[in-house]
Amino acid sequence: MKRVFALVCVGAMALTSCVSKKKYAELESQNNKTEGELSEAKMQLAVCLDKQKNDNTQIDYLKSVNYQLLNSVNNMATLSAQESANLERSLESLSEKERQVRNLQDALNKKDSVMYALVSSLKGEFISADDEDIQIEVEKGAVFVSISDKMLFKSGNADLNKDARAILEKVAKVLNNQPDMEVLVEGHTDNKAFKDGAAIKDNWELSVQRAASVVRVLQNDYNVDPARMIAGGRSYYVPVASNDTKEGRAQNRRIKIIILPKLDQFYGMIEEGME
Numbered sequence: 001m002k003r004v005f006a007l008v009c010v011g012a013m014a015l016t017s018c019v020s021k022k023k024y025a026e027l028e029s030q031n032n033k034t035e036g037e038l039s040e041a042k043m044q045l046a047v048c049l050d051k052q053k054n055d056n057t058q059i060d061y062l063k064s065v066n067y068q069l070l071n072s073v074n075n076m077a078t079l080s081a082q083e084s085a086n087l088e089r090s091l092e093s094l095s096e097k098e099r100q101v102r103n104l105q106d107a108l109n110k111k112d113s114v115m116y117a118l119v120s121s122l123k124g125e126f127i128s129a130d131d132e133d134i135q136i137e138v139e140k141g142a143v144f145v146s147i148s149d150k151m152l153f154k155s156g157n158a159d160l161n162k163d164a165r166a167i168l169e170k171v172a173k174v175l176n177n178q179p180d181m182e183v184l185v186e187g188h189t190d191n192k193a194f195k196d197g198a199a200i201k202d203n204w205e206l207s208v209q210r211a212a213s214v215v216r217v218l219q220n221d222y223n224v225d226p227a228r229m230i231a232g233g234r235s236y237y238v239p240v241a242s243n244d245t246k247e248g249r250a251q252n253r254r255i256k257i258i259i260l261p262k263l264d265q266f267y268g269m270i271e272e273g274m275e
């Protein structure tokens with residue numbers, strides 16, 4: 001009986017030992033499989049994390065590019081607005097300058113109209129005068145009246161002849177009708193020198209004295225405002241013809257009366273046009 005019981009116990013122990021080893025093998029296999037899956041999962045996780053890192057880097061880059069593009073668009077919009085404003089100001093400035101140019105041209109035309117009206121008045125006074133002795137023209141914005149010396153002076157001196165006052169009276173009539181005009185009287189001579197001991201030393205003195213004689217008569221005899229007049233001599237240094245011939249010297253001996261608007265009057269016409 002004891003022997004049988006011992007055999008039963010030994011068999012039970014053997015059976016228990018066999019079951020435990022099988023279970024252990026199964027568990028070990030399961031564990032290995034789990035560790036393999038875990039290892040693979042860790043590798044996949046590492047790949048995912050690396051990809052996420054790369055994606056985040058790409059996202060940051062794209063955000064930076066997007067920010068720069070937005071700034072560029074804003075800057076371009078700002079520049080466009082500034083350029084538009086600058087262009088508008090430039091166009092306004094050009095328009096204003098064009099208006100000023102037109103007004104200035106109108107003022108010049110108005111001045112020219114006054115000058116040509118003055119020429120017409122003078123030519124009306126001297127309608128019977130010989131063109132070679134009295135010439136009237138508009139040049140450089142002024143009226144020029146050139147009178148031959150034989151119409152005004154005795155030969156070789158600054159004394160007025162008997163016909164001079166009749167001519168100067170006509171000039172004075174036109175000048176007094178234009179009180180806002182300035183008058184420059186110039187004496188011109190030929191190049192013939194004076195003899196030693198002569199009453200007049202040279203052509204400078206003769207040209208100045210002749211201009212002064214004309215201005216003096218216009219003031220004293222015909223009431224032309226002396227503040228408007230200037231007397232000057234040019235000697236023979238501004239000839240209109242050659243001094244090598246008798247005819248040329250005769251043309252160079254002359255009185256030139258230059259009539260021009262006062263500067264403040266001219267500026268007044270410009271300012272009037274600017275309004």
